[in-house]
Amino acid sequence: MLRGSKVELRARHESDIPILQAELGDDVATFSRMNDQPWRPITPGSKDSPYVVDDKAQGSARFSVAELGGGMLVGSAGLWGIDDHNRSAHIGLGLLPSARGKGYGTDVVSVMCHYAFVVLGLQRLQIETLSDNVAMLRSAENNGFVREGVLRSSAWVMGEFLDEVLLGLLVQDWKPDPRG
Ligand SMILES: CC(C)(COP(=O)(O)OP(=O)(O)OC[C@H]1O[C@@H](n2cnc3c(N)ncnc32)[C@H](O)[C@@H]1OP(=O)(O)O)[C@@H](O)C(=O)NCCC(=O)NCCS
Numbered sequence: 001m002l003r004g005s006k007v008e009l010r011a012r013h014e015s016d017i018p019i020l021q022a023e024l025g026d027d028v029a030t031f032s033r034m035n036d037q038p039w040r041p042i043t044p045g046s047k048d049s050p051y052v053v054d055d056k057a058q059g060s061a062r063f064s065v066a067e068l069g070g071g072m073l074v075g076s077a078g079l080w081g082i083d084d085h086n087r088s089a090h091i092g093l094g095l096l097p098s099a100r101g102k103g104y105g106t107d108v109v110s111v112m113c114h115y116a117f118v119v120l121g122l123q124r125l126q127i128e129t130l131s132d133n134v135a136m137l138r139s140a141e142n143n144g145f146v147r148e149g150v151l152r153s154s155a156w157v158m159g160e161f162l163d164e165v166l167l168g169l170l171v172q173d174w175k176p177d178p179r180g
Pocket of ligand 1: 128
């Protein structure tokens, strides 16, 4: 388990899946903003839920996010596209609606940086997010990520093409616990 100042990142429990699916996966608007894939309904209990974790999957590490001290489940986070040759990866995260705006997103990014740079020994992290996702942009920037470019009209979201911002952080620029 990995601990931040507000949240902990732990393995996915079976009981997390229906909550994450209902509060994130079944919300068409949120899902469409978070994923490259089009939303589709998922049968309750299906192993096809994007929140089912395959422990054998290469190139990714996925966590459930809970309040510190074994508290309530508040979201899902992970590294994807882990590239052992270039020693880079991408961060993805989504918090339950009731958990947003409390500083958890900033803390999750901080913990993911620790995991990527200290535990895995990576040298570059990347985040892509919609250009209007202020909370995600700030959660990244609070941890030292810098805006490296705009991917114009790169995301088809609910009937329109939207821009994404690409943010990056190199290990040498990372300051653990930037707000500490
Ligand atoms: C994006 C997300 C992970 C951010 O986490 P969060 O816990 O809400 O963010 P924080 O509370 O750490 O806030 C970070 C900053 O954003 C600001 N912020 C938070 N919510 C905001 C909102 N709705 N509008 C504008 N600013 C907001 C905070 O004031 C804070 O600003 P500061 O750093 O200048 O003090 C979370 O909101 C979420 O899961 N959203 C839905 C899914 C999503 O968009 N995932 C990311 C896909 S790439």
